[in-house]
Amino acid sequence: MRSIINYLKEIILGVWSLLKGMKVTGSYFFRPSTIVTQKYPSNRKDLVMFERFKGEVVMPHNEKNEHKCTGCGICELNCPNGTIEVISKTIITEDGKKKRAIDKHIYRLGMCTFCALCVKTCPSNALAFSQKFEHAVFNRAHLIKTLNKPGSQLMKGVE
Amino acid sequence: MEEKVKDITSDEQQEYVINMGPQHPSTHGVLRLVVSLKGEIVKNIEPHIGYIHRGIEKMCESITYPQIIHLTDRMDYLSAHINNEAVCLNVEKALEMDIPDRIKVIRTIMSELTRIQSHQLWWASFGMDLGGLTCFFYGLRDREKILDIFEETCGGRMLVSYNCPGGVMYDIHPNFQKRVKEFIKYFRKILPEYDQLLSGNVIFHERSKGIGKLSLEDAISYGVTGPSGRASGFSCDVRKHEPYSAYDRIIFKEILHTEGDTFSRYITRIDEMWESMNIIEQLIDNIPEGPYSVKMKPVIKLPEGEYYQRVETARGELGVYIISDGNKNPYRVKFRSPNFVNLSVFNHITKGFKIADLVAIGGSLDLVIPDIDR
Numbered sequence A: 001m002r003s004i005i006n007y008l009k010e011i012i013l014g015v016w017s018l019l020k021g022m023k024v025t026g027s028y029f030f031r032p033s034t035i036v037t038q039k040y041p042s043n044r045k046d047l048v049m050f051e052r053f054k055g056e057v058v059m060p061h062n063e064k065n066e067h068k069c070t071g072c073g074i075c076e077l078n079c080p081n082g083t084i085e086v087i088s089k090t091i092i093t094e095d096g097k098k099k100r101a102i103d104k105h106i107y108r109l110g111m112c113t114f115c116a117l118c119v120k121t122c123p124s125n126a127l128a129f130s131q132k133f134e135h136a137v138f139n140r141a142h143l144i145k146t147l148n149k150p151g152s153q154l155m156k157g158v159e
Numbered sequence B: 001m002e003e004k005v006k007d008i009t010s011d012e013q014q015e016y017v018i019n020m021g022p023q024h025p026s027t028h029g030v031l032r033l034v035v036s037l038k039g040e041i042v043k044n045i046e047p048h049i050g051y052i053h054r055g056i057e058k059m060c061e062s063i064t065y066p067q068i069i070h071l072t073d074r075m076d077y078l079s080a081h082i083n084n085e086a087v088c089l090n091v092e093k094a095l096e097m098d099i100p101d102r103i104k105v106i107r108t109i110m111s112e113l114t115r116i117q118s119h120q121l122w123w124a125s126f127g128m129d130l131g132g133l134t135c136f137f138y139g140l141r142d143r144e145k146i147l148d149i150f151e152e153t154c155g156g157r158m159l160v161s162y163n164c165p166g167g168v169m170y171d172i173h174p175n176f177q178k179r180v181k182e183f184i185k186y187f188r189k190i191l192p193e194y195d196q197l198l199s200g201n202v203i204f205h206e207r208s209k210g211i212g213k214l215s216l217e218d219a220i221s222y223g224v225t226g227p228s229g230r231a232s233g234f235s236c237d238v239r240k241h242e243p244y245s246a247y248d249r250i251i252f253k254e255i256l257h258t259e260g261d262t263f264s265r266y267i268t269r270i271d272e273m274w275e276s277m278n279i280i281e282q283l284i285d286n287i288p289e290g291p292y293s294v295k296m297k298p299v300i301k302l303p304e305g306e307y308y309q310r311v312e313t314a315r316g317e318l319g320v321y322i323i324s325d326g327n328k329n330p331y332r333v334k335f336r337s338p339n340f341v342n343l344s345v346f347n348h349i350t351k352g353f354k355i356a357d358l359v360a361i362g363g364s365l366d367l368v369i370p371d372i373d374r
């Protein structure tokens, strides 16, 4: 007799515990405000990343096509995995002095681990992170980028 | 010939060897278990590791100390922040630096947030391993809130790389305190739902109570740390026994349970989430003013010698051992990773249980494979 009662008790308790769980899941049906799912490709327009989001390394240029990179190579030195390659050239300034300037600042997005060491250690704050996160391309070669725009120059006043 | 085939299939003494993994969803990564079965009973498990070995320890020898940080992110990716902190603390200890209180408090809050999000993901996947798919969605939904906090302050979601020797990379975001408080208010309401969904469920009880018992003696002799060890009553919380950062100034309990089975490992982690929220609440309103990082020399060189620092990650005790010969690169780096040690007890506690229990026990040990292989 006792074993039958225990058996029935177990069944009832078991069903009760299942119902308790179902109550939680069921209650979400009536609380549509708790839905967090985003419809990704169609919400692209109002999908804004946080300003510190590390999407990719970029070199901001101003409207006169000038950047702040002096070509010192510190970012290349600090990058742990050889993502950055700074190719510099020697130019002759207006007053006739020889000076080092940047020819190409090559950034291999496919190798970058987003540690932010380059951005942090650049002495003239020439690098920054952009919030772009859609990096898929059809060809690996597209992941190798030149950060300084063609024809760009060093900003006045940056040493 | 026919006779022979019959023999093999009918022989009950025959052991049956199967491969579980490296691509099995319930091994949570590329872990391969060679399981010997007799019928449904597990006789022996032989873990084969190394599928995601990247040689992090060796790589560390050729890069500088600030550069090591981003590699430690990629060991136990769910405790990324705490791994970073371990290396930073070790470097700071070697340089005998005084770290301002603000940095200590920020690091502690971040570590506890990391612990909560790691346990949330563990809860999610553990529920899924045992057949409760709802858990997976709920766990990830709540974890997203913490990841958003990380993203706003650190710029990264999982691999934050937020610590650097001498402090943290950026100051906390102006919204940080508000968001953390919002999260705690939200999660205090949600965590009881976890209990209603899984902790009180009969099917879950049947599958976890008394399964995979690990005694206190075995926990100590195998060196099982973290929630898995504490569920067996092994008091091994580094935060308590050897406080680092701001853990010496806050009041918190070390969660201890004594049964040592799968269910008590589960309850230990749930309780730890409550405790982590207590810790954050004590600190979040009084983050001291001050700099967020100490100015370091451009090239950090540790004095010659050996340095060791241990921290409590979400899975146990992580030790970082650095030998320096005075150069800008370490001479040798060794990580004592909690998962590698916890894996060693897997065979011992699973023997004699059914193959379905193997999944439950594996889930309750909460292994992260990249941390095992490094």
Ligand code: SF4
Residues within 6 Å of the ligand: A068, A069, A070, A071, A072, A073, A074, A075, A076, A086, A121, A122, A123, A124, A125, A126, A127
């Ligand atoms: S980006 Fe900055 S660190 Fe890199 S070469 Fe230019 S100025 Fe130097």
Ligand code: SF4
Residues within 6 Å of the ligand: A057, A078, A079, A080, A081, A082, A083, A084, A111, A112, A113, A114, A115, A116, A117, A118, A119
């Ligand atoms: S973020 Fe790190 S890995 Fe990427 S380019 Fe900068 S230094 Fe190199």
